[in-house]
Amino acid sequence: MNAGQASARRLAIKAGSPSADSVCFTCRLSITRRHYAQAAAAAVAEAPTSMSSTSLSSENAAPKRMFEVRTGVVLSRAPMITRDLHPFEKAFYLYQRRLNERLAMPFTKYLWYKKNTPLDRDEKKKRKERLTFAKDIGKYHAYGAEGWHDELLVGAKESEPEHQLDALLHDAELPDLDENQEGAVKHEQVQRPAPRVTEADKRNDQKSLNRLLQRTLYLLVKDQRGRWSLPEAPVDGFERLHRAAERIIVETGGLNMNTWVIGNVPVGHYAETLANPVTTNGIEKLGEKTFYMKARIFAGQANVEDSVLGVQDFCWLAKEEVQPLVSPKYWKAIHDMLADR
Amino acid sequence: MALREAVSSFRTASRAALRPLPQYHTNALAVRYNSTAALDSASEDLEPSSSFGASAPQEDLVAQFDPLSWSRGRKKQLPPSRYRYRPPKYYRGPLHPNQPPPESDPASRAFRPGPFMKTRLEQTHEATIAADYMTLVYQHYPPGTRPSKSGQRLREWVGDSPYFENRPLRAPRGGTTLSPVRKPITFRNVPRITGVTVHSFCKDGISESAYIHVASMIVQSVTNVRCQTHESRTTVQQWAYKARRTVAVKAKLDVDDAHDFLGKTIDMVMPKIKDYSGVSGTSGDSCGNISFGFTPEQVAYYPEVEAIFDQYPPQMIPGFHVTVHTSAVNDRDARLLLEAYGIPFYGKHVN
Structure with missing residues (x-):
C-alpha cells in the first residue's frame, strides 16, 4: 500500500506540470480511479484526463515538452521444424x-x-x-x-x-506383393521427408522465409537513411498500438502477407532522446519512444517496392544475425524481445 | 565383529586400489560413449569444462575397445554376483543398510525407461506458443499499482454464540466449492499440458467381454499406455446393466505420451473427420481440464487403428473420451492453450 500512496502523492505533486504527460492515458485513468478517495481527501487537483500524447490542451503558454510515440512491429516467422538435438x-x-x-x-x-x-x-x-x-x-x-x-x-x-x-x-521398402515372383524389384512406399536444410539455406538467401527452418526469423527493414531496424512508424492520432501495428505491416511489406498481431500490449520499447529538441506547433519534441508489438507471419512475403513508409530493403534474420546490422543501443533495447530459437 | 569386517574390507579395498589396473580398464575410463559430432552454438550455455569439449579419444584406444569380444573371449564366465545387482524387494525403512536405488536408476525395480524423444508439440510450445500466450494474456499494472488481492473467501461466523469461537470458517455463499484462484500469467506459470486421460465405456462388455478386450487393445495401441479397467457399480434392470462387470477401460497418459497423443489427434485424426465442427465450447470442468470425444468411426482414423483395421472384429471398435489436463486453473485459459495447439472449438464458450 505504501507504494500506491507514494505514487499517488508523486502524481499529485506533478499534476499540472508538463512532466505529467509522461504517464500514459490508460495508466493515468487507472491510477486516478484507484486513488480517487485519497486524492479528494487531500484536496489535490486531479490530473487532467483528456490529455493525450499527440493532441494537447494548450492551457500553458510554454510549449508542451513531449516524446513522439511510435509503434514498431516484431514480425516473426515461427520455427517450422524441430530443433537439432544435442x-x-x-x-x-x-x-x-x-x-x-x-x-x-x-x-x-x-x-x-x-x-x-x-x-x-x-x-x-x-x-x-x-x-x-x-x-x-x-x-x-x-x-x-x-x-x-x-x-x-x-x-x-x-x-x-x-x-x-x-x-x-x-x-x-516392400517387396512386390506378387507372391509368385521371388526377389521382385523393391520400391519405396514412403516418400523421403524434405531435407531440414533448404535451398535458401545453401544460398543464404536472407529474403527467403524458407531459410533456417529451426529458428525464428525476424523482419528487418532498411529506411531511406540506410539504417536497418524493425519496421516502425509514428502512431497516428488516437490510434491504438495494435491497430497501428497492423497498418505498419501493410505499409511496410504490402498486402501479400498473412499476419497476426499478438495481443494488444507491447512487448518492449526503445526511447531515443534528441540532443536538440525541436519545437513545432507549440510542442517541443524531446525525442521518440517506440513501443514494439509482436506479430507472426503465416504466409506470403514482404514486398517493399511501393512501400508507403519509404522502406528501401528488407530481410528475414535470426536473432544473432540482427546484431551486426543495428546500433549497440538499439540492440540493447530489442534483443530481449527476440527469441533465442 | 562388524568392525573387524569393516577393517578387513577396507584392507581389501586399499589393496585393490594400490594394484595396477588391467589395461582395458584404463581404456574404458578414457572412452566416450557418444557421438563425436562437432558441437553447435547450443553448447554455449554449458560449462566450458564439459566432456563434450574434450578431444576425442585416441584412435588406437577406440580401435582396441571391444567389450563384446572381451566378454566372448572370457574362458570362465563371471559369477552373477560380480555383475548382477538386485535391489531389495521390499523397502525396509530409511535406516536399513540395504536401500533401493532411485527410480531413475536402470537397476531399480521401479525403473521405467524414457523419455524417448522431445515431441514436436512440446517443442512448439517452448519455442512459439508459450511466449505468444504470455503476450496474449498479459495484464498491465501501471507503476505504483499492484493487482488487487482477493480477500478471505471463506466467511467468518458472526454472532454472540460462544460456539463461534475458534470454529472453522464458513463456506462461501452460494456453494461449498472454492474454485482455484487465477494468478497473473508470467513466464513461470504459462499453462501447459500435464496429461491426458483416454476413457472408453463399453456397455456391451457386460454381456460379451470381447468388447472390453478390443477397447483395451485399441486404447493401448493408440495411447502407448497400458489400460486400467473399471467395473460397473450398480444394477439397473431397465438398461440390462449389471453390477460388478467390467464396463470401461481407461488410460492415463503422462506428459510425453500426452503430447505425442495430442499431436497425433490434432494433425492426423481431426483433419480427416468429415464435417468436424470441433470441440464444444462448453466443455470443461471449470478448473482447466477440457474433454471431447470420438465416435467409433472417428477412432478408426488413428493411424494405429487404420493400419490394421481388418484385424479387429467388425462393429467392436469403441469410441472414446479424451480429457486433456492442463495446468491452467480455468477453462478459458485452457481453451486458449488448446486453440494455440490447433484444436478447434465451436459454439458458445463457457468459462
Missing part, C-alpha cells in the same frame, strides 16, 4: 529406447502382421537383419545373452537422426 540428447534417447526394448513385453506380432502373408514374411526377414522389433535403434538383440551391450561405441551412427531415418525408410 549429441547428449541423441545418445540419451537411443540408450533409453534400447533399455525399453530390454524391459518391454514382446511385440504382439500377429496383431500387426497377419500370419503367412507377404508382409509377414518381409517383416521376418528384416527382423532377422536388425535382431529386434524396433526399427531405428540399430542392430541390437535386447533379449539375447548380449543384451547388456546396449551402449554405443565411439563413432557409432545409430543415434544420428539421419541414420534412423534411413533405417525407417529401408524398413518401409
